[in-house]
Amino acid sequence: MKRIVINIDKFQSRAAIIENGKVMEILIERAEEGRINGSIYKGKVANVLPGMESAFVNIGLEKNAFLYVNDLREFEEKYLDGIYNSSRPIEDILNVGDEVVVQVLNEPRGTKGARVTTHYTLPGKYLVLMPNNDHIAISKKIKDEEERNRLEEIFKDITPEDMGVIIRTAAQGKTFFHFEREMEYLVKKWEDIEKKTSDAKVGEVLYKDNGVVTTVLRDIFTNDVDELIVDDLEAYWEILDYINAFSETTLKTKIKLYKAENGENIFDIYNINQEIDSALKEEVPLECGGYLVIEKTEALVSIDVNTGKNTGSYNLEKTVVNTNIEAAKEIPRQLRLRNLGGIIIIDFIDMRLEEDKKKVLDTLEENLSKDRIKNNIVHFTDLGLIEMTRKRTGKPLYHYFQEKCPICNGTGKVKSKEAVIHDLLKEIKSCCQDRDISAIKVILSKKLKIAFQETYYDFALEYAKNKKKKILLEDNNQNDYSFTIILMK
Known part of the structure; x- marks a missing residue:
């Protein structure tokens, strides 16, 4: 049995795909950050790197996006000087300050900015529109040669000139009516993007890919899914509207509205939160x-x-x-x-x-x-x-x-007890050189204090005494090996 469970609240939207009782996928979109994969931006070239055959593009994010020369070719051919299959180096195509429209291929991660392209794609349920490519491609998962030929003939008739499509697996067995309606919708969406382009400012989003709910309906909710359960009334009606517009109406019978009893979260009911913790x-x-x-x-x-x-x-x-x-x-x-x-x-x-x-x-x-x-x-x-x-x-x-541990800074390791004690001794020795102080107060954890007193305390006291200083120890109530030094006059 295949089930989709959708949980929505004011802070986030989450979806889980469950197959035969096992959680297989989790999709999450949080209100404060959102997903940018597939989004199209108006950008400005910040730097051109001939040696790397690439450019960095400011699209309004914290880090500049990375544009590789092969992801730029079709933009040059269609929007710059029309050279077909150009092999010109990137420094001959772009200059610092040039404005360029790019689509996010990969979101920023770690120290790297987003990777972007000018090979634009607008995905639908049955097809992916390629506005600056006149090629027709068919999903490899459609094996039947007769079906592939049928689909290719249909799309040759309905695809606008100078545009291309990728025919998705979900198109198998579907009719001309399904494809024509979605083609019109995606072409209109691209025309709207082009209208915005000239007046848009650098960093402006010209197109945002769909959120979690629409992504589920477009890419995952097919006839092999037994039920889709959602816990939000507004989203429930939006789902029904989408099905009426783009999918078989028979799918409507699989959509169910979950009404929480005693405030129970739908992700707890299906043990999804437990699976997330394990993952x-x-x-x-x-x-x-x-x-x-x-x-x-x-x-x-x-x-x-x-x-x-x-x-x-x-x-x-x-x-x-x-x-x-x-x-x-x-x-x-x-x-x-x-x-x-x-x-x-x-x-x-x-x-x-x-x-x-x-x-x-x-x-x-x-x-x-x-x-x-x-x-x-x-x-x-x-x-x-x-x-x-x-x-x-x-x-x-x-x-x-998850986020980086503030103690180990993401290494998964912290300094050993002995290493911390050696650091402490070094600090005490350094502080003892200060002539303006009479005492050194060390505020440290109980675990560190016990280890310090067992072996090193007498040595530190003797050293401080020779420098005419006192050492005072005080607990900080922490369960680690931390310490702080306060100098006293």
């Missing part, structure tokens, strides 16, 4: 007793598979293969649930037989195929690691629930 942990238990360790770095995501408590009932090789197969089923779910993208390295438990490796790889591919986000297994490396990629879309789940 924020590095360790993921497997039913067989093994576990995964998922770690995110700036460059990549690493996933380590371990047998854990799974000692097996047969031989070691069988235990290893069974653990790896279960991991191969769970890893795609965790990637979707946590919305992790980029380069992903998976360290399965070592297997000797090629046929066992193939079993695990086939299982991984089968489960990755259920992901609506584009992914690709590159290969088994020489070290036995699986290297794969998953397209980055939106923000990862941890972005909404």
